[in-house]
Structures are given as structure tokens and as C-alpha cells.
Amino acid sequence: MAARPGGHNLAVMNGPKEKVLTLDTMNACVKRVEYAVRGPIGVKKPFTEVIRANIGDAHAMGQKPITFLRQVLALCVHPDLLNSPDFPEDAKRRAESILQACGGHSLGAYSNSSGIQPIREHVAQYIQRRDGGIPADPNNIFLSTGASDAIVTVLKLLVAGEGRCRTGVLIPIPQYPLYSAALAELNAVQVDYYLDEDRAWALDVAELRRALCQARGHCRPRALCIINPGNPTGQVQTRECIEAVIRFAFEEQLFLMADEVYQDNVYAEGSQFHSFKKVLMEMGPPYSTQQELASFHSISKGYMGECGLRGGYVEVVNMDPAVQQQMQKMMSVRLCPPLPGQAVLDMVVSPPEPSDPSFTQFQAEKQAVLADLAAKAKLTEKVFNAVPGIRCNPVQGAMYSFPRIELPPRAIQRAKELGLAPDMFFCLRLLEETGICVVPGSGFGQREGTYHFRMTILPAAEKLRPLLEKLSQFHAKFTREYS
Amino acid sequence: MAARPGGHNLAVMNGPKEKVLTLDTMNACVKRVEYAVRGPIGVKKPFTEVIRANIGDAHAMGQKPITFLRQVLALCVHPDLLNSPDFPEDAKRRAESILQACGGHSLGAYSNSSGIQPIREHVAQYIQRRDGGIPADPNNIFLSTGASDAIVTVLKLLVAGEGRCRTGVLIPIPQYPLYSAALAELNAVQVDYYLDEDRAWALDVAELRRALCQARGHCRPRALCIINPGNPTGQVQTRECIEAVIRFAFEEQLFLMADEVYQDNVYAEGSQFHSFKKVLMEMGPPYSTQQELASFHSISKGYMGECGLRGGYVEVVNMDPAVQQQMQKMMSVRLCPPLPGQAVLDMVVSPPEPSDPSFTQFQAEKQAVLADLAAKAKLTEKVFNAVPGIRCNPVQGAMYSFPRIELPPRAIQRAKELGLAPDMFFCLRLLEETGICVVPGSGFGQREGTYHFRMTILPAAEKLRPLLEKLSQFHAKFTREYS
Numbered sequence: 001m002a003a004r005p006g007g008h009n010l011a012v013m014n015g016p017k018e019k020v021l022t023l024d025t026m027n028a029c030v031k032r033v034e035y036a037v038r039g040p041i042g043v044k045k046p047f048t049e050v051i052r053a054n055i056g057d058a059h060a061m062g063q064k065p066i067t068f069l070r071q072v073l074a075l076c077v078h079p080d081l082l083n084s085p086d087f088p089e090d091a092k093r094r095a096e097s098i099l100q101a102c103g104g105h106s107l108g109a110y111s112n113s114s115g116i117q118p119i120r121e122h123v124a125q126y127i128q129r130r131d132g133g134i135p136a137d138p139n140n141i142f143l144s145t146g147a148s149d150a151i152v153t154v155l156k157l158l159v160a161g162e163g164r165c166r167t168g169v170l171i172p173i174p175q176y177p178l179y180s181a182a183l184a185e186l187n188a189v190q191v192d193y194y195l196d197e198d199r200a201w202a203l204d205v206a207e208l209r210r211a212l213c214q215a216r217g218h219c220r221p222r223a224l225c226i227i228n229p230g231n232p233t234g235q236v237q238t239r240e241c242i243e244a245v246i247r248f249a250f251e252e253q254l255f256l257m258a259d260e261v262y263q264d265n266v267y268a269e270g271s272q273f274h275s276f277k278k279v280l281m282e283m284g285p286p287y288s289t290q291q292e293l294a295s296f297h298s299i300s301k302g303y304m305g306e307c308g309l310r311g312g313y314v315e316v317v318n319m320d321p322a323v324q325q326q327m328q329k330m331m332s333v334r335l336c337p338p339l340p341g342q343a344v345l346d347m348v349v350s351p352p353e354p355s356d357p358s359f360t361q362f363q364a365e366k367q368a369v370l371a372d373l374a375a376k377a378k379l380t381e382k383v384f385n386a387v388p389g390i391r392c393n394p395v396q397g398a399m400y401s402f403p404r405i406e407l408p409p410r411a412i413q414r415a416k417e418l419g420l421a422p423d424m425f426f427c428l429r430l431l432e433e434t435g436i437c438v439v440p441g442s443g444f445g446q447r448e449g450t451y452h453f454r455m456t457i458l459p460a461a462e463k464l465r466p467l468l469e470k471l472s473q474f475h476a477k478f479t480r481e482y483s
Numbered sequence: 484m485a486a487r488p489g490g491h492n493l494a495v496m497n498g499p500k501e502k503v504l505t506l507d508t509m510n511a512c513v514k515r516v517e518y519a520v521r522g523p524i525g526v527k528k529p530f531t532e533v534i535r536a537n538i539g540d541a542h543a544m545g546q547k548p549i550t551f552l553r554q555v556l557a558l559c560v561h562p563d564l565l566n567s568p569d570f571p572e573d574a575k576r577r578a579e580s581i582l583q584a585c586g587g588h589s590l591g592a593y594s595n596s597s598g599i600q601p602i603r604e605h606v607a608q609y610i611q612r613r614d615g616g617i618p619a620d621p622n623n624i625f626l627s628t629g630a631s632d633a634i635v636t637v638l639k640l641l642v643a644g645e646g647r648c649r650t651g652v653l654i655p656i657p658q659y660p661l662y663s664a665a666l667a668e669l670n671a672v673q674v675d676y677y678l679d680e681d682r683a684w685a686l687d688v689a690e691l692r693r694a695l696c697q698a699r700g701h702c703r704p705r706a707l708c709i710i711n712p713g714n715p716t717g718q719v720q721t722r723e724c725i726e727a728v729i730r731f732a733f734e735e736q737l738f739l740m741a742d743e744v745y746q747d748n749v750y751a752e753g754s755q756f757h758s759f760k761k762v763l764m765e766m767g768p769p770y771s772t773q774q775e776l777a778s779f780h781s782i783s784k785g786y787m788g789e790c791g792l793r794g795g796y797v798e799v800v801n802m803d804p805a806v807q808q809q810m811q812k813m814m815s816v817r818l819c820p821p822l823p824g825q826a827v828l829d830m831v832v833s834p835p836e837p838s839d840p841s842f843t844q845f846q847a848e849k850q851a852v853l854a855d856l857a858a859k860a861k862l863t864e865k866v867f868n869a870v871p872g873i874r875c876n877p878v879q880g881a882m883y884s885f886p887r888i889e890l891p892p893r894a895i896q897r898a899k900e901l902g903l904a905p906d907m908f909f910c911l912r913l914l915e916e917t918g919i920c921v922v923p924g925s926g927f928g929q930r931e932g933t934y935h936f937r938m939t940i941l942p943a944a945e946k947l948r949p950l951l952e953k954l955s956q957f958h959a960k961f962t963r964e965y966s
Contacts, residue, residue, distance in 0.1 A: 020641075020705055020738040020775055023805045027642045030809055033816065052586075057593045060586025070561045077823075078557035084569070103535075103543025108789040110540045145628060145793070148817055156668075158503075159510045181816040185639075222503055255503040292503055306591040308822035310628070310793075322506045326513055333516065333664040334631055338821040339791035340560075 032184040034177065034443075051467060053455045054437045056231075056399045058305025058369075061458040066304055066365050068358045069347050072098070076107050076343050090356040098343050107339040113332035115143025115313070116339075119346045123313055126349035130263075131278035136315060142327065143313045143345065145337045147261045147298035150314035152182045153330055154257060154294045157323060158223050159186045168221035170211055170254070172203070174402060174444035174452070176231045189219035194447060197404065200393045201235035205244045212252055223255040224248075229262040229273065229397030232444050232454035234377070236271040236396040242279045250291050258295040261312070264302035267374035268396035277317055293317040299344050301399065303369040311341025373399070376457040376464050383468040389479055390472065400454050402441065405475060407451050411482035423451040429478060434470050515667040517660065517926075534950060536938045537920045539714075539882045541788025541852075544941040549787055549848050551841045552830050555581070559590050559826050573839040581826050590822040596815035598626025598796070599822075602829045606796050609832035613746075614761035619798060625810065626796045626828065628820045630744045630781035633797035635665045636813055637740060637777045640806060641706050642669045651704035653694055653737070655686070657885060657927035657935070659714045672702035677930060680887065683876045684718035688727045695735060706738040707731075712745040712756065712880030715927050715937035717860070719754040719879040725762045733774050741778040744795070747785035750857035751879035760800055776800040782827050784882065786852040794824025856882070859940040859947050866951040872962055873955065883937050885924070888958060890934050894965035906934040912961060917953050 023031065052060065059065065068091060075081050075095030082092055101118045103109030114120065120138040127136035144150035159167045168189040171179045183190045193211035195201040208224070215221045226245060228237045237245075249256045258276035266273045277295055281288045298312035316324060351366075352359040377395035384392035384403045392403035407422050415425035423440035431437050441452025459467055506514065535543065542548065551574060558564050558578030565575055584601045586592030597603065603621040610619035627633035642650045651672040654662045666673045676694035678684040686709070698704045709728060711720045720728075732739045741759035749756045760778055764771045781795035799807060834849075835841040860878035867875035867886045875886035890905050898908035906923035914920050924935030942950055 017736065017769075017773060019773075019801070019803045019806075020736055021806050022803050023809070025643060025705075026640050026806055026809060030640060030813055033812060055593065057586060058591075059589035060592035062587055065589055065591050074557045074561035074564065077560055078553045080569075081557065081564075084567075086563075086567070102791070103540055104545055106542035106548055107791045108541070108548050108787075109543035110538065110790045145821070146818065152817075157509050157513060160508060178816060185813075185816075222508075253500065253503055286500075290500060290502075304591075307593045308585070308589070308591045308819065310819075310821040318502070320502045320505050323502075323504050323509055326506070326509060329516060330513055330668075333661060333668075334635075335629065335793075336791070338628070338793040338824060340823045341821060 029185050029187045033181045034184070050431075050435045050437055051459060051463070052437050053459055053467065054439045056301060056456055056458065057307055058301075058399075058458050059307070061456070062460045063305050063369060063458065064365075065306070066362065066369075068352060068362045068365075069304060069306065069344050071358075072347055073340060073343055077340070079105070088357040090352055090358050094347065098346060102339065107343065109339075111143075111336045111339060111342060113334070113336050114328060115141070115337060116342050116346075119143065119342055119349075122346055122350040123315075127275075127277065127315060131275055131281070134278055134281045136277075140316050140319070140324075141313055142316070142331060143311070143337045143342050144331075145312070145334075145341065146300055146307075146310045147259065147296040147312040147314075148178050149310075149337070150294075150296055150312060151178060151257070151259065153327060154314065154316075155182050155186060155188070155223070156330065157327060158255060159188045161220055164218055164220070166219045167223070168215045168219035170208065170215070170221060170224040172225070172227060172230070172233075174232050174441065174446055175225075176227060176259070177443055179225055180445070189215065189221075191215040191219070191221055192445065195230070195233055195235070197393065197447070197450070200396070201230055201233040201402075203235075203237060203241055203245065205248050208245070208248055212254075221252075221254065223257055225257045225259065226276070227259040228276075229265055231259075231262065231398050232400045232402040232439075234393065234395040234398045234400055234402060236266050236268065236273060239274045239279060242274055242276060243283060246276070246280055246283060246287055246291060250287055256291065256293045258293060260295050261298040261301050262398040263297065264370070265373065265399060266397040267370075267377045268394055271396040273397070277315065280317065290318055292319055294319070299341060299348055302348070303366045304344070304348055305369075306341070306344050309341040309344055310338050311345040312337075313345065372461060373457060376459075376461060377401075379464060380455070380457050380468060383465065383472065387472040387475060390475060395457060399456050399458060401457060402444075402452050402454050404441075404450055404452050406479070408479055408482040411478065414482065423453060426451070426475075426478060427453055430471065430474055434474055436467060436471055436474075438471075512668050512670045516664045517667070533914075533918045533920055534942060534946070535920045536942055536950065537922045539784060539939055539941065540790055541784075541882075541941050542790070544939070545943045546788050546852060546941065547848075548789070549845065549852075551835060551845045552787060552789065552827050554841075555830055556823055556826055560823070562588070571840040573835055573841050577830065581829060585822065590826065592822075594626075594819045594822060594825060596817070596819050597811060598624070598820060599825050599829075602626065602825055602832075603796075605829055605833040606798075610758075610760065610798060614758055614764070617761055617764045619760075623799050623802070623807075624796055625799070625814060626794070626820045626825050627814075628795070628817075628824065629783055629790075629793040630742065630779040630795040630797075631661050632793075632820070633777075633779055633795060634661060634740070634742065636810060637797065637799075638665050638669060638671070638706070639813065640810060641738060642671045644703055647701055647703070649702045650706070651698045651702035653691065653698070653704060653707040655708070655710060655713070655716075657715050657924065657929055658708075659710060659742070660926055662708055663928070672698065672704075674698040674702070674704055675928065678713070678716055678718070680876065680930070680933070683879070684713055684716040684885075686720060686724055686728065688731050691728070691731055695737075704735075704737065706740055708740045708742065709759070710742040711759075712748060714742075714745065714881050715883045715885045715922075717876065717878040717881045717883055717885060719749050719751065719756065722757045722762060725757055725759060726766060729759070729763055729766060729770055729774060733770055739774065739776040741776060743778050744781040744784050745881040746780065747853070748856065748882060749880040750853075750860045751877055754879045756880070760798065763800065773801055775802055777802070782824060782831055785831070786849045787827070787831055788852075789824070789827050792824040792827055793821050794828045795820075796828065855944060856940060859942075859944060860884075862947060863938070863940050863951060866948065866955065870955040870958060873958060878940060882939050882941060884940060885927075885935050885937050887924075887933055887935050889962070891962055891965040894961065897965065906936060909934070909958075909961060910936055913954065913957055917957055919950060919954055919957075921954075
């Protein structure tokens with residue numbers, strides 16, 4: 001088993017060799033991926049604390065976990081605790097029933113690739129309740145490693161063709177950059193449709209049509225992604241809008257992908273979450289029987305904010321059964337989604353009932369988080385809109401404001417000299433001078449010549465107001481500096 | 484925002500339309516993926532219990548979790564328990580230090596995409612201890628969602644080119660089918676090198692060279708994957724063999740991928756785990772300074788078997804820093820690996836010390852699992868080799884036997900009529916008649932005309948012997964039936 005000595009010596013004597021894997025030789029699609037959200041950090045300057053208002057990471061910003069979720073999860077992790085008097089009976093019952101469905105009664109066993117079967121059934125029941133009784137089939141539900149995982153899986157199925165036949169996927173601008181990143185990686189064509197900032201980031205079918213027609217010249221558009229409530233834009237779509245989008249998708253033969261991970265995060269009066277599934281079904285045939293849809297949900301957002309556990313699901317509707325089998329196969333290669341995330345998803349879709357001992361506390365904690373977020377959404381809008389040069393649409397839902405900022409021409413000039421997007425330049429300076437970390441609008445996409453940033457509404461209430469004010473003051477100072 | 488009425492009516496009146504996503508229009512690479520391990524199930528027949536000896540799922544087969552791991556994880560999940568007298572002090576200290584490193588002191592926060600920094604440091608210290616003091620750099624360590632996730636990430640970086648310039652990746656045959664599945668999905672070329680069954684599945688550099696030369700005619704081979712200890716083949720590579728493989732990779736400009744997830748699972752006397760990293764470093768320059776290597780580890784195997792938590796890591800060595808940045812970026816798109824898996828990885832790489840209260844129990848539990856597995860490895864080999872028509876190499880390591888079975892020509896004929904691989908036919912009949920679920924060798928690859936199955940050594944000791952005997956009897960009966 002000795003190496004061929006000649007070749008060996010030759011190689012050694014040739015001195016330093018090229019690496020196999022370099023920027024030049026690596027996957028070009030991966031190289032094209034951009035992902036701005038986890039932004040710039042590592043700056044030391046005149047502030048005591050970096051406030052990471054850049055990502056929707058509720059617990060990191062001080063939000064407490066919901067007690068019931070953690071009690072049950074602890075019991076599942078360490079079943080010796082089932083004998084402890086310190087846990088309510090319903091938490092114990094729940095943990096026992098989850099463990100019952102796990103191999104060897106352990107969260108350490110693999111589950112089915114599509115998730116633990118009773119949890120899929122609970123998800124189906126949740127959807128049915130949410131959608132006013134419209135049935136959901138557990139076999140159409142696939143648990144996932146957060147929503148991102150499921151979104152990428154569905155996009156992966158859709159990618160085909162070369163050159164002018166490459167798959168195009170319509171995504172909103174501004175968008176959550178998972179979409180652009182996944183499309184770049186999969187070598188699909190990103191087709192931008194713009195949300196209408198002047199109408200509170202409304203989605204206009206005429207704009208969808210424009211984007212589609214233009215795209216048909218150079219690719220084959222096959223899917224339409226919607227984020228509702230919007231990330232980073234915070235709008236909540238009306239029922240009428242959703243109907244119009246579904247009609248459009250149906251007419252134009254587009255697979256619909258509805259990113260509905262903020263379905264519990266609706267704050268504005270008069271706004272209400274309507275699921276694409278429900279609207280689709282209520283529209284009746286041929287929509288309800290033919291329009292293909294995948295809807296995504298997650299345990300990372302809502303009132304629970306359990307990002308670190310990586311749990312979520314996708315429900316597919318009217319998917320070709322043979323394709324659905326292929327999706328199942330794809331998921332089996334990665335074995336299974338993490339079981340702690342599956343367990344917490346179970347509680348989210350099937351929370352304590354009024355007769356359960358944990359009900360009161362659970363509801364109180366949930367409502368407190370949501371009420372707090374609603375207040376912070378309102379405060380954010382109010383403070384920003386009082387500032388000259390900043391204009392912020394209502395944060396109807398989700399967890400972010402995406403205010404538009406005016407930047408003076410000299411700042412834009414200076415940014416160009418530095419090779420930075422102007423709003424990136426603004427955000428970097430903001431971070432350096434105040435410790436506030438937000439994400440420039442250019443990371444999400446925006447109309448040419450407009451500038452924004454995304455800031456979460458997650459900082460604790462007592463910190464948020466000073467934060468908003470500091471940011472507003474910085475904008476004024478920045479504007480003066482470059483005027 | 485009304486839909487264009489003309490188009491709409493037209494579509495409705497045209498009756499049932501084609502689905503957007505069908506087998507014909509979907510991603511052709513995904514369609515080509517095969518993944519056999521999570522095998523056929525759903526058979527009702529004359530047995531009381533299906534024994535799932537098909538996947539390496541220790542807890543599902545009755546192995547108990549290691550107490551310390553679960554105590555600390557429960558404390559992390561539900562920190563109220565830190566006040567409980569029922570947990571040892573070192574478990575509490577550990578949980579506190581893990582939570583300290585989490586955003587908001589919660590497992591519900593996102594971590595850095597490459598994992599919690601102190602855990603990366605502990606992994607580096609673990610590697611350094613394992614490798615006799617050879618240093619490891621935490622910045623070269625990326626935590627992952629099980630090893631599969633990291634393996635796919637590295638493969639993804641390597642994929643480039645079209646036609647005859649497509650990336651080729653050498654993988655062992657038999658292989659763990661994650662490799663073939665990932666390569667199919669990424670549209671890379673799978674280059675098979677055969678392990679030598681007659682020499683206990685040894686890896687022969689001459690065979691590597693044959694495979695490489697042949698592949699160079701139709702693709703550009705850029706990476707070499709090694710699974711050590713072997714899955715499904717159970718061999719443990721000698722140090723000499725590893726040196727020869729490294730020389731070969733260096734000479735031939737191949738990126739090395741070492742799947743070392745069974746590094747704790749070595750049973751045979753005289754066998755010892757040598758990490759590729761250690762051997763590479765000890766070989767000195769130019770190997771130690773130039774040869775690119777990625778080594779993978781997981782919490783799913785070893786003595787802990789925490790599959791459901793999905794934890795693992797990859798260490799990269801001599802990777803181009805610019806490529807490493809790209810890898811970091813790719814990982815950030817998926818946000819972060821699940822935190823419970825990260826936490827348990829921390830304990831695996833940094834277990835209780837002799838002075839800690841949990842040390843004795845931890846060591847006792849760990850040794851009991853490993854001793855039990857070693858006994859079952861030996862038993863499996865012994866029972867199978869006593870049966871005419873079955874030949875089983877020593878299970879030196881990992882968790883599987885991969886015995887070769889003789890199948891009578893009439894059985895092969897019958898399988899062909901049914902459109903099944905002959906060993907698939909055998910395994911299906913075995914499942915139907917005995918409830919024993921194993922995976923046919925054709926799911927892993929094998930030399931043309933040979934037949935095998937993979938069976939885990941995980942069933943409880945008292946079940947394993949009757950299981951092996953039942954299987955052997957079935958083989959005899961099957962042989963008679965088709966002779």
C-alpha cells in the first residue's frame with residue numbers, strides 16, 4: 001500500500017502547490033450568494049453595549065421563554081423529572097405523550113424524516129382550527145429545521161432548465177435574503193417584484209404582472225414567493241390582495257410559496273392574518289383543487305421566539321403526489337429535523353386548553369409578549385415619523401420596521417468612494433458611533449435611489465425609546481455632517 | 484388589484500390544468516437521488532414486532548441516554564432547575580457556562596452561524612487531546628446540524644464545471660448513501676473506489692489510482708472521501724493506510740474529506756482510531772502545511788447516540804482562507820445549528836473530569852455502552868460466520884455488520900422478474916417473514932454479482948443473538964426455497 005515513490009517525490013520537490021479549492025475553482029453559485037442580515041460586528045467605539053437590533057432573535061433581546069414550552073421540553077430531555085413535584089400535570093402528560101411517539105421514548109432517536117407522526121397530526125389540527133374548519137391532511141405536512149430548511153427544499157424541487165429555460169422565481173423587494181441566497185445557490189433566476197412603499201408596502205398584481213412579463217424574456221418563471229406578514233416590511237396583506245395574488249398565480253401557472261412565519265405577529269388595528277391556504281380553499285374550484293401552494297411556519301417567531309431550537313413545518317397543497325414523494329426522499333437524506341424543535345412545535349400548535357393547569361399562565365405569558373410587541377411596533381412608527389428625513393410605514397405585523405431614510409448627496413458620494421452602498425455606510429457609521437446594529441436596506445433590496453434600514457422591534461420596552469431617539473439623533477447629525 | 488378578467492376566465496374554462504411542478508418538470512438532479520437506508524416499512528405479517536436493525540439509531544434500539552448529558556441539557560432548557568437539589572454541582576456549572584455563552588442566556592437564541600464560540604474552543608481542545616497535543620484552531624471548526632449537514636456544505640463548495648470538467652468526488656464502495664445522494668443532487672460525478680472485501684474491507688491505494696485514472700476521462704476529480712471507521716463496512720484503517728491515502732491525495736491534488744463520526748466506536752483488538760488530521764500533521768511538510776482536509780464528527784454515534792438532537796462539527800485544515808469565508812457565509816444563510824445539539828456536543832468534547840461529581844457515573848455509563856457494543860460486534864461476526872452462505876468480515880468499529888450472502892440463481896432470477904435487486908428481494912422477504920428490517924447491500928454499492936445487507940449491532944444483547952439466529956435460519960430457508 002506504499003505510495004508511488006516517483007510521483008510522490010516529484011510533488012514534494014515541486015514546492016508549494018495550488019490549493020484544490022480556491023475562489024477561482026469553487027462553486028460559482030455559492031460565490032454569488034449574498035447574505036447581509038447577520039451583519040457587521042467587531043467594532044470598538046464610544047458606547048457601552050452593542051444593541052443587536054439587526055436580527056429577529058427575541059430571546060437574545062431579553063424576551064423570556066414561555067414557561068410551559070420549556071417545562072415540557074425539560075421533561076422530554078430528562079424524563080427522571082417526571083417524578084418531580086415541581087412540574088404541572090399537563091406538562092407531564094404532554095411530555096409523556098411526546099416521548100411515547102419517539103423511538104425508545106427518547107429525543108435522542110431519529111424521527112421519521114417528515115417528523116413525528118402525532119406532531120404532524122397536531123399541526124394539521126392547528127391549521128384546521130386556524131382556517132375556520134377547512135381540513136388539513138397530516139400527510140401534506142413536513143416538519144423542518146426552522147422554516148428556512150423547508151423553503152430551500154421546495155425551491156430545490158422547482159429548479160430546472162438551462163439558459164432561457166432556467167427556473168425563475170418571483171420574490172418581493174424588499175425581501176428576506178434567504179430567498180436571494182437560495183436562488184443564487186441553486187442557480188435559479190431571481191425575479192424581483194416591488195412592494196409599494198407609498199401604500200404601506202402593499203402588493204400590487206399589476207406589478208407582479210410587469211415583473212413576470214419582463215422575466216419571460218430571459219427565463220421560465222415557475223414560482224411566486226409571498227412573505228406575509230412581511231419581512232422586512234411589516235405589512236399584513238388584505239384578503240382581497242391574497243385572492244388577487246392567487247388568481248394571478250393560477251392564470252400564470254405559478255407555484256405559490258407563502259412564507260407565513262409571522263402569522264401570530266399582527267398588531268395593527270384592522271389588520272388580520274389570512275392564510276393563503278384558507279383563502280385558496282374558500283375561492284373554490286378550480287383554485288382550491290388545482291393551485292399548488294406551499295405554506296411555511298416556524299417556532300422562531302410569534303410569541304415563542306425559539307430560534308435556537310430550529311423547528312418549523314411546511315404544508316403543501318395540491319402538490320403532484322409523485323413530486324411529494326420526491327420531497328419526502330430529499331428530506332430523508334438529512335435524516336430528520338431536530339427533535340427538541342419538533343417537541344416545541346407540538347406545544348405551539350396544540351397549547352394548553354382552558355381546563356389545563358398551565359392554561360392561565362401560558363395565555364398570560366403569550367399575551368404579554370404580543371401586547372409588548374404591539375406597543376413597540378406603534379412606538380417605533382411614531383418616533384421615526386417625528387424625525388425629518390425618516391419615514392416609516394406602519395408596522396402592521398412581523399418584527400421589524402423598515403424606515404426610509406434620506407441621505408445627503410455628499411454622504412452618498414463618500415459611500416461610493418469607499419465602495420459601500422450608501423445605506424451600508426450609514427449603518428456602519430451608526431454602529432461605530434452608537435453601538436446600534438441595524439441592517440442596511442440594500443441587504444433586502446429597495447427601489448434604486450431609495451435608502452432604508454431594517455431594525456427589529458425586539459429591544460426591551462425601556463430600551464427601545466432611547467434607542468429610537470439615539471438613532472434619530474444620529475441621523476440628524478449624519479445629515480448635518482454631510483450637508 | 485383585480486385580476487385580468489380575460490385571462491382569468493380563459494384559465495378557468497380550460498378545465499384541469501397541468502401542475503407547475505411534476506416529475507417531468509422538477510429538478511432532474513433531485514430525481515436522480517437515491518437513498519435506501521430508511522428502507523421499506525409498512526408490512527404486516529407473522530411476527531409480533533418489527534426490529535429496525537436498519538439504521539444506526541441507538542436510543543430507538545433501547546440504549547439509554549448518558550445521564551450527565553441529559554441533566555445538563557435539561558438545566559439549559561429550563562434554568563429554574565438550577566435551584567433544584569436533584570442535579571450534581573458540575574452539571575449546574577456546565578449548564579450555567581453554556582447559557583452564559585447564549586444570547587439572553589437562552590437556548591432559544593440564535594448562536595453564531597459557526598456555533599457558540601466557547602464550544603468551538605472546547606472542540607479544538609478535544610481534538611488537540613485526541614491527537615496527542617497537535618493544536619487545533621477554533622476558527623477552523625464549524626458546528627453543524629449533524630455531520631450530514633457539514634458534509635453537504637463542503638461538497639457544495641467543491642462542485643464546479645460542466646461536461647468533462649464537472650467535479651468528480653471519489654467515494655468508497657460500499658458507501659454511506661448520503662454521499663451518493665448529495666453528489667447526485669449537486670450534479671457532481673460520483674467516482675467509485677472499491678474497498679477490498681477479501682482483506683476486511685481494506686482501502687488500497689492502487690484501487691484509488693485505478694478509479695482516479697478512469698474518472699479523469701470524463702470528469703475532473705477534486706475530492707476524496709474516506710469513511711473511517713467504515714460505514715457500512717466496519718473496518719478501522721491502519722495508520723499506514725491513512726498515510727498512503729494522504730500521499731495519494733497530495734500527489735493527485737485531491738481535497739480530503741474524512742468522515743470520522745465513528746471515532747469512539749472501535750472494538751477489535753489491535754485496531755485503533757487514527758485521525759486523518761493527526762497523521763497529516765505528523766507527516767510534516769509539505770503535507771501538514773498544504774494538504775486540504777475536512778474532518779467530520781457527530782453526536783449521533785459513539786457512546787452517546789444522540790441522533791435526534793442533530794449535532795456535529797467539521798474541522799477544516801489548510802483550507803484557502805477566502806474559501807473558508809465563503810463556507811462561513813453559506814452557513815449563515817441557514818442561521819445556526821440547533822442549540823441543544825451544540826450543548827450536548829460541548830459535553831461530549833469536554834466530559835466530566837476525575838475531580839467532578841459526575842465523573843464516575845459518566846465513565847461507567849460510557850464504558851458500559853462501548854463494552855456492550857464491542858461484545859455485540861464480536862457476537863455478530865461469530866454467529867454469521869457459522870452459517871453456510873454468509874460471510875462476515877470482523878466488525879472492527881462503527882455500528883454495522885455488512886455480511887456477504889450467497890443467493891441461489893433462482894432467487895436472483897425471481898428478483899429480476901419482480902424488478903428488484905436480488906438483495907432487496909432477500910431483505911423484503913426477510914422483513915415480511917421475520918419482522919427484521921435490514922438494508923440491502925445494493926443501497927450502499929457492492930461489487931457486481933455480490934450481495935450483502937447492512938445490519939446494525941444495536942439491538943439489545945438479549946435480543947441480538949435470537950435475531951442473528953433467526954436471520955441465519957431465514958437465509959437457509961430462503962436458499963432451500965430457491966434451490
